[in-house]
Amino acid sequence: MDSAEFDLDRLRPAGGKRSSKRDLIVNVFLRQEGHLSADDLVDLIRQQDHRISRATVYRTLQWMVEAGIARKVDFGEGRFRFEHSYRHPRHFHLICKTCNRSSEFLSSDIESLIEEVASARNFAARQSVLQIYGTCEACRTGRPAAVEGGTTEMLFARDALRIAIATERSGLEFYARAATTTKDARGRAIFQKLAEEEQEHLGTLEARYRVLLARDPQLESRPTFLFFKGAANGLFAEGAERLRQGVNDSQALMIGIKCERGSHRFFKRYGERFEDSAGKQIFLEFADEEREHLALLIREYRALVKRQGRQRARRPARRPARVTG
Amino acid sequence: MDSAEFDLDRLRPAGGKRSSKRDLIVNVFLRQEGHLSADDLVDLIRQQDHRISRATVYRTLQWMVEAGIARKVDFGEGRFRFEHSYRHPRHFHLICKTCNRSSEFLSSDIESLIEEVASARNFAARQSVLQIYGTCEACRTGRPAAVEGGTTEMLFARDALRIAIATERSGLEFYARAATTTKDARGRAIFQKLAEEEQEHLGTLEARYRVLLARDPQLESRPTFLFFKGAANGLFAEGAERLRQGVNDSQALMIGIKCERGSHRFFKRYGERFEDSAGKQIFLEFADEEREHLALLIREYRALVKRQGRQRARRPARRPARVTG
DNA sequence: CTAGGTGCAAATAATTTGCAGAGGC
DNA sequence: GCCTCTGCAAATTATTTGCACCTAG
Numbered sequence: 001m002d003s004a005e006f007d008l009d010r011l012r013p014a015g016g017k018r019s020s021k022r023d024l025i026v027n028v029f030l031r032q033e034g035h036l037s038a039d040d041l042v043d044l045i046r047q048q049d050h051r052i053s054r055a056t057v058y059r060t061l062q063w064m065v066e067a068g069i070a071r072k073v074d075f076g077e078g079r080f081r082f083e084h085s086y087r088h089p090r091h092f093h094l095i096c097k098t099c100n101r102s103s104e105f106l107s108s109d110i111e112s113l114i115e116e117v118a119s120a121r122n123f124a125a126r127q128s129v130l131q132i133y134g135t136c137e138a139c140r141t142g143r144p145a146a147v148e149g150g151t152t153e154m155l156f157a158r159d160a161l162r163i164a165i166a167t168e169r170s171g172l173e174f175y176a177r178a179a180t181t182t183k184d185a186r187g188r189a190i191f192q193k194l195a196e197e198e199q200e201h202l203g204t205l206e207a208r209y210r211v212l213l214a215r216d217p218q219l220e221s222r223p224t225f226l227f228f229k230g231a232a233n234g235l236f237a238e239g240a241e242r243l244r245q246g247v248n249d250s251q252a253l254m255i256g257i258k259c260e261r262g263s264h265r266f267f268k269r270y271g272e273r274f275e276d277s278a279g280k281q282i283f284l285e286f287a288d289e290e291r292e293h294l295a296l297l298i299r300e301y302r303a304l305v306k307r308q309g310r311q312r313a314r315r316p317a318r319r320p321a322r323v324t325g
Numbered sequence: 326m327d328s329a330e331f332d333l334d335r336l337r338p339a340g341g342k343r344s345s346k347r348d349l350i351v352n353v354f355l356r357q358e359g360h361l362s363a364d365d366l367v368d369l370i371r372q373q374d375h376r377i378s379r380a381t382v383y384r385t386l387q388w389m390v391e392a393g394i395a396r397k398v399d400f401g402e403g404r405f406r407f408e409h410s411y412r413h414p415r416h417f418h419l420i421c422k423t424c425n426r427s428s429e430f431l432s433s434d435i436e437s438l439i440e441e442v443a444s445a446r447n448f449a450a451r452q453s454v455l456q457i458y459g460t461c462e463a464c465r466t467g468r469p470a471a472v473e474g475g476t477t478e479m480l481f482a483r484d485a486l487r488i489a490i491a492t493e494r495s496g497l498e499f500y501a502r503a504a505t506t507t508k509d510a511r512g513r514a515i516f517q518k519l520a521e522e523e524q525e526h527l528g529t530l531e532a533r534y535r536v537l538l539a540r541d542p543q544l545e546s547r548p549t550f551l552f553f554k555g556a557a558n559g560l561f562a563e564g565a566e567r568l569r570q571g572v573n574d575s576q577a578l579m580i581g582i583k584c585e586r587g588s589h590r591f592f593k594r595y596g597e598r599f600e601d602s603a604g605k606q607i608f609l610e611f612a613d614e615e616r617e618h619l620a621l622l623i624r625e626y627r628a629l630v631k632r633q634g635r636q637r638a639r640r641p642a643r644r645p646a647r648v649t650g
Numbered sequence: 651c652t653a654g655g656t657g658c659a660a661a662t663a664a665t666t667t668g669c670a671g672a673g674g675c
Numbered sequence: 676g677c678c679t680c681t682g683c684a685a686a687t688t689a690t691t692t693g694c695a696c697c698t699a700g
Binding site: 346376377378381403 | 655656657658659664665
Binding site for chain 1: 460
């Protein structure tokens with residue numbers, strides 16, 4: 001967040017007039033990174049103009065929440081705090097009861113589980129709040145604490161790129177291996193083609209990651225923001241492992257389908273969440289690419305099953321898959 | 326919750342005098358199942374004694390929270406609600422913004438992920454709050470909604486027993502199969518012994534489940550309370566599947582170790598949480614039993630590896646396991 | 651008799667609102 | 676000029692507190 005001014009006109013909701021007071025409040029607010037209480041904001045504002053009323057600040061905060069510029073969060077202190085949502089996706093909080101500081105994280109896995117619970121109860125979930133209360137590292141041990149800070153936007157981009165890169169690497173390994181083990185000529189060609197695409201995309205992503213690091217040299221040492229189990233070895237790692245144990249052609253295709261589907265879902269979800277930035281672009285491209293791969297694999301799987309069915313009738317096929325998204 | 330009176334003397338914290346007012350408030354409060362605001366409680370109390378002050382109700386609520394009888398929950402309404410904790414473990418909430426009703430659930434999987442996040446950040450978590458806001462089935466569709474209600478205690482016991490039973494079934498299958506495929510005589514004897522124990526325990530659990538159902542005929546049709554991925558086919562199901570694909574003796578032992586460890590963890594966690602009741606007993610017994618199995622398997626695994634190592638030196642062994650809990 | 655418990659009324663604390671004046675379009 | 680924004684002070688809401696009185700141990 002380098003620029004001192006924000007593109008308020010784009011953010012501004014339908015109704016409402018321009019007003020220097022409001023503009024001041026909004027700008028001061030957006031310039032902050034943490035979670036401000038209404039009172040904190042009043043203090044900040046008064047440093048610049050001591051004749052601004054508390055009521056106006058409250059009204060402006062309300063306006064910002066309605067406009068989607070700000071989010072009202074409750075840390076159980078008996079008053080609300082506000083965080084801006086500009087390049088700052090919804091997230092969960094770790095809240096230290098000792099120093100009252102909070103740090104943010106996202107967990108794709110927790111989000112999926114929440115969705116499962118909601119759907120099991122036929123509940124239309126619109127928003128989830130997860131707060132973990134306790135004591136942070138700095139307050140427990142002496143002082144140090146890991147290298148905190150950095151904008152959430154950057155951390156999100158970093159973690160998402162890491163995941164994307166790991167996914168491409170494991171995808172590349174998977175398709176390269178599948179191409180060597182597949183007996184069916186058409187299937188082999190498909191796997192080869194996919195391996196090439198992964199290779200190319202991998203290069204793009206790695207370049208992107210280097211650009212990001214150049215913007216903040218400490219970025220790599222900051223704590224994880226986006227938790228995602230599939231991230232550890234890439235979404236295709238398990239599939240590649242199964243290939244190593246030996247599978248037939250249609251099984252290989254099916255494994256690919258599963259991996260692509262998981263990967264497509266992941267990137268689609270976060271691509272949509274990540275606001276207007278280079279990262280969003282990457283995610284959505286990634287998701288699109290995976291969806292194409294997915295469709296390709298499914299088509300091929302069906303074709304293969306049909307061809308094999310003609311040759312040796314009766315061999316129970318696994319259930320076909322649907323394309324999601 | 327049949328009895329009209331509660332054993333307040335056991336719940337009562339160190340300090341404090343008996344008082345008819347306080348007893349009345351506590352009793353009325355504990356008799357409720359839902360989430361009461363202070364005001365709701367005042368109304369309820371005033372039905373019995375209209376000369377009780379709002380301040381006394383607040384003071385008593387505070388006292389109950391300190392005593393651990395009640396929990397203060399914040400649904401983001403700008404005021405607190407209270408739920409009793411008597412046979413009512415900590416849980417998460419689904420909150421309908423339309424009818425303002427809330428329903429409860431637990432997810433072992435979400436809890437594990439929360440622990441992982443906290444430990445990755447070196448954060449000592451003491452309590453987590455997860456609220457899912459949205460619209461419930463009843464408010465979205467016309468009226469019906471699933472058979473809600475029943476005490477959380479019963480639902481928890483039901484789900485935990487279901488999981489225990491599924492685990493025993495899959496454990497039985499696993500050990501029975503392992504006993505037939507194991508070549509090593511000592512290992513085989515161990516698996517046989519474990520299969521017998523699972524069989525016996527299974528009988529106990531099924532009897533327990535029938536007793537529970539007898540207490541509430543609608544119990545089976547109520548929505549899931551305790552979500553746990555391992556529940557679907559029992560914790561050993563995956564292990565049994567791997568046996569079917571063919572493994573050697575030490576691999577079979579290792580798979581058993583993994584399954585027992587997962588199962589031990591699960592039952593220990595919920596055994597500790599489930600208050601004073603038949604269910605708690607079952608859980609803790611279960612956890613203990615699993616821990617013994619675990620120790621037995623680990624001992625046997627080490628012995629086997631040593632014996633095999635003497636025979637054909639050099640075959641990389643998988644890393645040995647630690648007993649947890 | 652004495653530490654708590656209780657009622658009442660007043661105090662807090664965060665936030666909202668009524669109203670009259672100021673300012674943008 | 677009209678409609679919205681703004682400041683100020685008063686209102687609101689949930690909860691807490693001071694204080695005098697009451698009651699159990």
